[in-house]
Amino acid sequence: MKLTGRWKMTGLLLGAAILLNGCFADKPEQSKLGEDAPGSLKVWYPDVEPFQLKYGQMFAAKFPDIEIEVLRARQWLEEARQQGDEGAIERLVEQHKPDVLLLDEDEYERLAQAGKLYNLEAIATQGQFDMNSYMPGVIDMLREKGGGSLHGLAPFIRTRVLYYNADLFQKYGIAPPSNKMQWGELFALSARFANAGTKDAPVYGLMGNEAYDVLSEVGSTLGLQLFDSQGENIMLQTDGWKQAFKMTADAVRNQAISVRSPKEAGEGTEGARYFLAQNKFLGGEAAMLLSDHSFAAQLRNRPNIFNWGMVTIPVDPARPDESAFISVPKIVAVAADSPRKQAAWELIRFMNGPAVAKARSRTVGSELPAIPGYFTGGNQADTEVFYMLKPAAQYNERVKKRIPDRFFTAYSALANEALQAVADNVKTADEALAELQQKAQAELKAARSKTAAQPEG
Numbered sequence: 001m002k003l004t005g006r007w008k009m010t011g012l013l014l015g016a017a018i019l020l021n022g023c024f025a026d027k028p029e030q031s032k033l034g035e036d037a038p039g040s041l042k043v044w045y046p047d048v049e050p051f052q053l054k055y056g057q058m059f060a061a062k063f064p065d066i067e068i069e070v071l072r073a074r075q076w077l078e079e080a081r082q083q084g085d086e087g088a089i090e091r092l093v094e095q096h097k098p099d100v101l102l103l104d105e106d107e108y109e110r111l112a113q114a115g116k117l118y119n120l121e122a123i124a125t126q127g128q129f130d131m132n133s134y135m136p137g138v139i140d141m142l143r144e145k146g147g148g149s150l151h152g153l154a155p156f157i158r159t160r161v162l163y164y165n166a167d168l169f170q171k172y173g174i175a176p177p178s179n180k181m182q183w184g185e186l187f188a189l190s191a192r193f194a195n196a197g198t199k200d201a202p203v204y205g206l207m208g209n210e211a212y213d214v215l216s217e218v219g220s221t222l223g224l225q226l227f228d229s230q231g232e233n234i235m236l237q238t239d240g241w242k243q244a245f246k247m248t249a250d251a252v253r254n255q256a257i258s259v260r261s262p263k264e265a266g267e268g269t270e271g272a273r274y275f276l277a278q279n280k281f282l283g284g285e286a287a288m289l290l291s292d293h294s295f296a297a298q299l300r301n302r303p304n305i306f307n308w309g310m311v312t313i314p315v316d317p318a319r320p321d322e323s324a325f326i327s328v329p330k331i332v333a334v335a336a337d338s339p340r341k342q343a344a345w346e347l348i349r350f351m352n353g354p355a356v357a358k359a360r361s362r363t364v365g366s367e368l369p370a371i372p373g374y375f376t377g378g379n380q381a382d383t384e385v386f387y388m389l390k391p392a393a394q395y396n397e398r399v400k401k402r403i404p405d406r407f408f409t410a411y412s413a414l415a416n417e418a419l420q421a422v423a424d425n426v427k428t429a430d431e432a433l434a435e436l437q438q439k440a441q442a443e444l445k446a447a448r449s450k451t452a453a454q455p456e457g
Contacts, residue, residue, distance in 0.1 A: 040067040041343045044098035046074040054360065059350050066343050071096055090114055099338040100347050101152075106399045108152055108331040109145040117151035118334040118341065120348075124150060129349055133371045137390025138328065144393065152333035153352045156360070156367045160292050160325040161385055162186070162314075163299070166307040168203065168287045172196055176309065177288065179388060180321075183218050183314045184247060186288075187256035193287050194255040204286040206257045207277035211248060211419040212412040214257060217290075218244040220324040221316050223392070227444075231401025234444060236437040246429040249422035262416040293368045293386050310385045322392035328370065407447035414439050 045051045048070045056068065073092070080088030089107050093116055103111065111117050124131060131139055135157060143150050162177055169176045174192050181189075190205030197203035208214050219226070224240045227233065235241070251257045281289040282298070284306055289295075290313060299308055313325050332351050334344040350356065357374030360367040369375055372387045397403060418436040421427040427435075 039340070040069040041100065041340050041347065042069045042071055042096070042098045043347070044073050044093070044096070044101040044103075045070050046102070047072050055347075055351055055356060058355055058359065059347060062350065062355075063343075063346060066346075068347075071098055073102075090116060093335065097335070097337070099335055099340045099344045101333050101335060103152065103331050103333060105145060105328060105331065106396060108142075108333065111333070112146040112149075112151040116336055117146070118336045118338065118344075119149050119151060120153070120334065120345075121150045123345060124153065129352075133373060135370050135372055135387050135390065137322070137326075138370050141328070141391050141393075142331065152331040153348055154328035154331050154370050155352045155356060156329060157370045157391075158292060158327050158329050159323065159368065159386055159389075160290055160313050161310045162312065163281065163289045163291060163295060163308060163310055165281065165284060165287050166309050168193075168196075168284070168306075172203075174287075177311050179312045179385070180315050181311070182317055183221060186314050187247065187251040187254070190288060191251075191254045191256040196287075197285075202285070204258050204280060205255070206288045206290070207280055207286050208257045208259045208290075209277070210412065210416055211252050211259045211262075211423075212415040214251065214259065215244060215248045215415060215419065217325075218248055221314060223316060223319075223324070225395065225397055227397055227401050227403065229401075231397070231403055232444075232448075234437055234440045236433055236440065242429070242433060245419070245433050246422075249419045249429055249432075252419060253423040253425075262413065262420050312385060312388050315389065316392075319392060321389060323389040324392045324394060326389065326391035327394070328391075403444075404447040404451045406450065407444050410443040410447070411440050414443070 043051065051070050056070075059066075059068075076092050076096075077088060080092065089110060093101070093111065101111070101117075108117070138154060138157065139150065142152060142154060146152065162181075164177050166176060172193065174189070177186065177189060186206070193203055193205035196205075219241065222240050222244060224238070224244060226235060226241075228235055236245075252259060277286065277289055278291070278295070278298075280286040282302070282305075296310065299305055313323055315321075315323060332348045334341055334348060338344050352370070354371075354374050357369035357371060361369055361375055368386060372383060375383050375386070398405075398408070414436055418427075418432040422429050422432045
């Protein structure tokens with residue numbers, strides 16, 4: 001059974017191709033795309049309806065002669081992941097022959113390296129598309145993940161910032177946070193609220209989820225890797241991890257950040273603590289909160305909300321203009337063997353253009369355009385904070401080194417216990433980290449053994 005969804009628009013693709021060739025006759029790179037073959041433009045997308053709502057209706061108004069067929073990729077990929085099919089993305093793309101693909105960062109990198117994506121470098125430069133208008137660092141990141149060349153464009157970015165309650169800072173006579181702080185500076189600032197409020201109505205400086213999450217965030221900021229190059233050995237006994245571990249344990253001990261206890265961390269629904277932190281902040285009980293750009297919409301839409309502000313998330317002092325918490329949730333690309341590259345490029349250019357960006361940035365959830373000039377939500381100060389840092393080079397160890405998911409479940413619990421032991425002065429940081437290294441190494445070996453022994457499918 002063919003699991004596809006067809007969304008038709010009037011007219012024939014062939015007529016559109018002739019029109020497009022005429023419009024770009026003076027652009028040599030556009031002409032290299034060739035004349036489109038008859039048939040619908042196949043789009044690799046999770047499902048039909050979201051595509052229609054986000055892009056389809058507006059694209060149909062501008063290009064009514066292009067017929068689009070949306071391939072429901074979500075179900076295929078989920079089935080492949082359940083079967084442990086690591087080569088699923090290449091196999092499925094080869095099987096279903098999409099023209100345009102919506103990919104996450106890892107899928108994009110994998111398909112680009114496999115030669116499955118069309119190189120957009122020349123056409124994007126000459127195809128009436130302003131590459132310099134993108135947020136600094138985004139195009140460089142796409143090129144790096146594309147093996148040195150541009151094989152896709154990202155309509156939106158996702159970034160985290162630090163929100164703060166300006167009224168609470170004023171009430172307690174504490175200077176508010178600033179842009180490009182370091183984690184140690186943030187924890188020191190938050191600790192000043194440790195004795196604020198009352199026993200029945202405490203005021204929190206900064207609320208987090210688990211101590212493990214804090215450690216991971218500090219480690220990501222500092223560019224630390226948990227595994228060796230082969231993903232076979234734990235690398236906690238380094239100066240960087242020792243610094244991150246001690247800083248996190250001290251922050252928990254000094255009440256610079258409120259986290260769940262190791263016992264609580266294994267209970268309740270995933271993300272419950274984050275929503276609790278949000279509610280505490282919205283209720284005026286927490287001075288600061290780390291959240292993504294969309295949280296600003298909740299604050300702006302609340303009547304009689306306190307005075308609030310935003311600054312950048314903490315940075316690595318060695319890379320003060322970069323953030324490890326900027327990502328591109330989706331990348332759109334053209335299949336290398338697509339027979340409809342003219343129409344495919346028009347769709348990609350449209351998805352990355354002002355009409356879509358302005359429409360999506362006004363919606364609930366407020367997606368953040370990768371091109372700063374297209375942002376329509378909030379004021380100029382919002383825009384400056386969201387785009388102040390550029391994305392740091394990132395390396396997904398879980399994917400690249402094929403670390404089994406079951407390892408991280410065990411490791412997070414071990415890390416929570418180790419950090420709490422130091423926070424409670426039961427162990428020194430060196431003792432706890434050395435023990436965590438041994439236990440984590442054993443869990444990694446066990447996780448790999450179980451994965452290898454598990455039958456395929």
